[in-house]
Amino acid sequence: MNTLYYGDCLEIMEEMPSRGIDLIYLDPPFNSDRQYNSIYKDETGRPLPEQIEAFCDQWTLDEERERAIRNMPILMREAGIEDEIADFWRIWVNALRATQPRLLAYLSYMVQRLLIMRTLLSDTGSIYLHCDSTASHYLKIMMDGIFGHNNFRREIVWSNEDSSGFKSRADNWIRGHDTLLYYSRGSNPIFNKQYSPLDEKTIKRYDKVDDEGKRYKIYRNEDGSERRSYLKEDRGVGLRTVWTDVPSFQKVNNTGEYLGYNTQKPLALLERIIKASSNEGDVVLDPFCGCATTIEAAHSLGRKWIGIDIAIHAIKRVAKRRLEERLHLVEGEDFEVKGIPQTLEGARDLWKRDKYQFQKWCIEQVDGFVTARKTADGGIDGRLYFDTKEKELQSMVLEVKGGRNVGIADLRALHSVMERDEAEMAGLIIIEPLGERKERNFHKMMAEAGDLEVYGKQFPRMQMLTVEEIIEGKRFETPFPQGKRDRQMALLP
Numbered sequence: 001m002n003t004l005y006y007g008d009c010l011e012i013m014e015e016m017p018s019r020g021i022d023l024i025y026l027d028p029p030f031n032s033d034r035q036y037n038s039i040y041k042d043e044t045g046r047p048l049p050e051q052i053e054a055f056c057d058q059w060t061l062d063e064e065r066e067r068a069i070r071n072m073p074i075l076m077r078e079a080g081i082e083d084e085i086a087d088f089w090r091i092w093v094n095a096l097r098a099t100q101p102r103l104l105a106y107l108s109y110m111v112q113r114l115l116i117m118r119t120l121l122s123d124t125g126s127i128y129l130h131c132d133s134t135a136s137h138y139l140k141i142m143m144d145g146i147f148g149h150n151n152f153r154r155e156i157v158w159s160n161e162d163s164s165g166f167k168s169r170a171d172n173w174i175r176g177h178d179t180l181l182y183y184s185r186g187s188n189p190i191f192n193k194q195y196s197p198l199d200e201k202t203i204k205r206y207d208k209v210d211d212e213g214k215r216y217k218i219y220r221n222e223d224g225s226e227r228r229s230y231l232k233e234d235r236g237v238g239l240r241t242v243w244t245d246v247p248s249f250q251k252v253n254n255t256g257e258y259l260g261y262n263t264q265k266p267l268a269l270l271e272r273i274i275k276a277s278s279n280e281g282d283v284v285l286d287p288f289c290g291c292a293t294t295i296e297a298a299h300s301l302g303r304k305w306i307g308i309d310i311a312i313h314a315i316k317r318v319a320k321r322r323l324e325e326r327l328h329l330v331e332g333e334d335f336e337v338k339g340i341p342q343t344l345e346g347a348r349d350l351w352k353r354d355k356y357q358f359q360k361w362c363i364e365q366v367d368g369f370v371t372a373r374k375t376a377d378g379g380i381d382g383r384l385y386f387d388t389k390e391k392e393l394q395s396m397v398l399e400v401k402g403g404r405n406v407g408i409a410d411l412r413a414l415h416s417v418m419e420r421d422e423a424e425m426a427g428l429i430i431i432e433p434l435g436e437r438k439e440r441n442f443h444k445m446m447a448e449a450g451d452l453e454v455y456g457k458q459f460p461r462m463q464m465l466t467v468e469e470i471i472e473g474k475r476f477e478t479p480f481p482q483g484k485r486d487r488q489m490a491l492l493p
């Protein structure tokens, strides 16, 4: 069934059967050295006071990356990559470690995933890697190695120029395009040639009409003889590799298509790729699907699809909602969402695999947001916003504590953060139960923080939930009626 996965595409693709995918489009981080954020609004249109973390495109050569780099020659050999390419990789590692360690970290991340993508593609399958000049030249060399230079088919330039905004202020040539590297799995990929519509001037040149009403023009052969050249109404000019006719959102954001997801791509771009490199009923994979642009295009064109994203808010708040609202799809009937922990074991497993993603999952489960601005000591993990009919939305600061040794000092620290940030409330999420004595002390201290009174109702200013309680459906008591909160916050286009 069509599936949206929450998780790291590396782990999810490792579990997928080989040769089952006909088309992969990936729009991964570009090594831009940026943190991407989004702005949400409540249902009255008020923006949340803080930006919400979307995804991070900053790279460091940490232990995990070093391990991936060490394993790379083994992975390459297992994937049947030529020894010369593995040797090339070794040379790069030595050169880049000293000169561009962040780029090395990024490349190792990309290569690890591209190697798996090759195993997933069917014999007639294709892959489009969307990137930009920051790393496209390095990526191309790796793609040549992984997919074979013979299977490199085209470099596409998507001219997405936008003459407004920060880009135009650069004291340099203004950046105006992205690069798409198009490779096939084998020598005979599916390719349906695409044509641009004929312009008025060309149509006018076909100034005669035959008995059947078909337009034609007279074509004079070299020897002076004449023949009819018909206008093939359904065909324009075969598309070239420079695409200037797919506007970026700065120009088309009044179509209702733009959801406000940072780095969202236009549907028209994906429709073109999907029409060209797949047929109806084929399977399209987007391993970095963001707000599900590829998925909407694939579904509308009668393809099957799989979308993966590591950001839980992208899957839960944006992609899933997009499919429900724009395509009227029903979860469970038309598509599945997988990978979001539903049990305590699942939550513990996520904690073991990825502490940061676990924190994000906890915050999302209680309808909170992972805010982009961190306190100086990194003290809070997120915020939950609620309405007290004050001018500004009010908030509860949220902190997730995973280990067994959560102590009263943690609660004290959270209390200080609540006061310092002038938040109305504070919520602590813990994985393991505290034990009876500790729990009593915690509740005593939380009670000392007093209540918040809104509309004549009291809400404890400090509250605590265990992951087990969250899984059972319990939520923090805040002024919003339960269940409504989640629906109220949407991306701000």
Ligand SMILES: C[S@@+](CC[C@H](N)C(=O)[O-])C[C@H]1O[C@@H](n2cnc3c(N)ncnc32)[C@H](O)[C@@H]1O
Pocket (backbone or CB within 6 Å): 007, 008, 009, 010, 027, 028, 029, 054, 055, 261, 262, 263, 264, 265, 266, 287, 288, 289, 290, 291, 292, 293, 294, 308, 309, 310, 311, 314
């Ligand atoms: C450039 S955005 C993709 C935007 C998308 N094309 C769209 O139109 O919305 C990159 C996405 O990759 C996701 N991402 C980053 N690392 C990932 C990983 N390891 N596995 C899956 N998704 C990842 C980010 O959360 C982000 O949504």
